[in-house]
Amino acid sequence: MTGGGGEIRAPYRAFAEWLGVQHMETLRQKAAEAEVLFRRSGITFAVYGDEEAAERLIPFDILPRIISSAEWSKLEQGIEQRVRALNAFLYDIYHRQEILKAGKVPVDLVIQNSAFLPEMIGVDPPRSIYSHIIGIDIVRTNENDFAVLEDNTRTPSGVSYMIENRETMMHLFPDLFSRNRVRPVENYPDALLKTLESVSPRNLDAEPNIALLTPGIFNSAYFEHSFLADQMGIDLVESCDLAVIDGFLRMKTTEGLKRVDVLYRRVDDLFLDPLVFDPTSLIGVPGIFDVFRSGRLAIVNAPGSGIADDKAIYSYIPEIIKFYTGKEPILANVETYNCRDPEGLKYVLSHLPDLVVKEVHGSGGYGMLIGPRSTTDEIEAFRAKIIADPNNYIAQPTLSLSTCPTFINAGIGPRHLDLRPFVLVGDQVRLMPGGLTRVALKKGSLVVNSSQGGGTKDTWVLQE
C-alpha cells in the first residue's frame, strides 16, 4: 500500500482514507460474516491427504489489493504478448521446431521433458491454439514494475475465487465501491464461453455443444468446475457421461447420445485417454485423443500444452518471446537460476539460504525449499537432492514478493502476495481486469499457495 518513501501509493488513497476511519471491531465482524458467506455457499477446497478438513475454506482477506489503471494497461500488453508467444512456441515445437533448430532453447529440455507429448507432433488443434486459458503468476518487483513468477498453461485454477471474492466484497462493503471506480470481473464466464465457442471445429452456423470435464466431486477444484459450468450454462460431465462412438465424442443425455464439439477439460493430460496415455486412468475417455487428432473435437487446453509452463522452460521465455514476436518482452521474468546450467548450479549451491528452490515439475507449493525459512539441516538435505539431480531444480531470489496490508486477528499487518490474472485465447485475446490475489497469511511467509494455507483477496483494477 505504501511506496518506498512510506507515503500511500496513489491507487490506495481513497481506500486508505476509508480504512482509517473503520473500527477494528466492525472489520472483525465483516471478516466473520465473509466466512459465513463462503461456508454457506460451499465454496470449498479439498486438500489431499487432509482427512479431517476434507472440505476446507480458503481464508479470505477483506482488505483488497488495488492496481492502478496505468499499471494494469502495461500488464495487459505484457500478458497478451506473452500468451501469443507461448502459443506460437507450442505450435512450433509440435510442428517444425524452428526454435530448437535455431538453438534458442536446448533440444533435450523439450524433447526429453515429460510434459512434451510426442503424440501431439503434427496434430492441428482448431485455430492452432494450444493453451486457451492461461493463468500468469505475477509479482511486484519494485514500485513501478511487475515480473512473471510462473506461467500456468495447462489447467490453471482459481478463477471462481476471483468472481466470488468480488461478490463477497460487494455484499460486505457496498459503500467502498461507490468511492472507488473498480472495473468489473463478473463477465469472465461470458468471455470464457465465447472463447470456447470460437474454437469449435464444427462449421460456424452449427451451434457448438460444449461441456466441462471434471474428475469428479473429490477433486480439489470441483467447486470451481461446477461454478464455471453453471455460470456458462454448459454440462458438467464426468468420464462416465462420455463415450467415443462412430468417431465422435458423445455425451449420454436423457434424450440419447449427443455430440460434443468443445471439451473444456480439467483433467490432466496423462489421464485423458487410457488408450494413449495412462492405461489405468478411470477419469479419462478411451478414444478421445483420436477424435481430437482427427479434428472433430476441440480440447481446451490442448494436450501437451504443459510443456510451455514447465519451470525449466520458464527461464527461456524471454528468448521465446523475442523469437516469435521479434520484440523485447514487456514483462520480465523473475531472475531465475537454472541448475542444469553449471553456472546457475554453482550460484544456487552457494546461495541456498537466500533462495527459493523449486522442482521443475512440481506445483502447489510442494517439493520446494524456502531458504530464509529453513533450518541448516533442511538446507543441507535439499543441497544433496539438487546435486543428485540438478536438471530437476530452478531457483529464484526470495525478495520478489511484495506485501499488502492484510487483516489478521491482532490488527492489520503486511503480508506477502502474488497475483494471477486469467487470460483467454480464442478468436481474440480476452483478459479480465483483475485476477486472483493470493496472500501468505503467516507473518513473513512467502508461500501463498492455497494448499499450503495461503489466503485470497479481492483484486481491484481501477478505472482511469
Place this chain on the structure above:
Amino acid sequence: MLSRTANDLYWLSRYVERAENMARLLEVGYRIVLLPRQDEGFHEEWRSTLESAGCLDGYTQRHGELNSRNVIHYMLFDVGNPSSIASCLASARRSARAQRTALTREMWQSLNGSWLEFSAIKPASVTSNSLPELLDWVRSRSALYRGAMLNTILRNDTFYFSQVGTFIERADSSARILDVKYYHLLPSSDLVGSGKDNYQWVALLRSVSAHRSYRWVFKDEYRPLKIAEFMILNRQMPRSLRSCYDEITLALRDLGIFYGARNDCHATAESTRDLLLESLIESIFQSGLHEFIQDFIARNNKLGNEISSAYHFSD
C-alpha cells in the same frame, strides 16, 4: 440434460423425501411406545415401524433384539443403514454436490445446511426428551428444501425429474405405512372396525400429518374404511396414493411434452392413476387391502424402472 444429472435429481428428491418419511415413522413409533400398554405391543410397534421403513432385516442383523435406543439410533444415525436419516441426507448432499449446476443456490444451501447441522449432532446427545425436537427439525429441513425447489427451480426437465422422484418415494412410503399397519397390526380382518385398533389407525394418520385434515374432510369419527379411503383415493390429501399419482402423471406428461416423446412409463403411470381414480374403497377391502397395496407397490417400482430406462439413467 445428462442422464446422470436426471438420475441424480430423481434420487436427490427421493432421499430428501425418504429422510422426511423416516422422521415421520419414528415419531409415530415413539409416540405409541410412550402409551401405556399391557402386552408385548411395545416391541411389536417398533417392529412395525422398522418394517414400514423397510429396515427390519437390516436392523435384526445388526442388533437382534428390539429396543428403543437401538431402533432410534439405527433409523437416525446408522450410516450402515442406507435408509437412515444420516444416510439419506448424505446421499442427497452427495447428489447435490455432483449436480450443483442443476440446482439453484437456495436449493443447494438448504441441503448443505441440513447436512452440516445434522453431521454436527452427537448421537449420544439425543435423549428421549430431545428426540421430538430433532424429528421436527428433519421435517422442517425437508420442507425448506422443497420450498426452495418449488420457488426457484426452472420449470424444465430439472423440475420434472425432481417432482417424479419426490412423489414416487412418497407413494411408496404411504403404501408401505398402510400395508404394515394393516397387515401386522390387524392380522385378522374381522378386527377391522372393532374399535380396539382405533389408536393404531389414528397413529397412521398422524404419520402422514393428516389426523386433522381427516376431520375437515369427513366431519366424522376415525373409521378404518374412511382412513384407508383418505390415504389411498382422496385427491385432496397430499400424501395419498391418488395425489402422488396426480403429480407423477402431471410431471411425466410435462416431461413428454418437453422432450417431444412418450415412453412406456407414461402409459404405466396413467393406468395406475386411472385405477386410483376409478376404485371404490369397499371393493378394495373386499378383494383385500393387502393385495391391493402389494400390487400398487409393484406398479410403483415398475414405473421407477421404466423411467430409469426411458431416460437412460444407467446406460
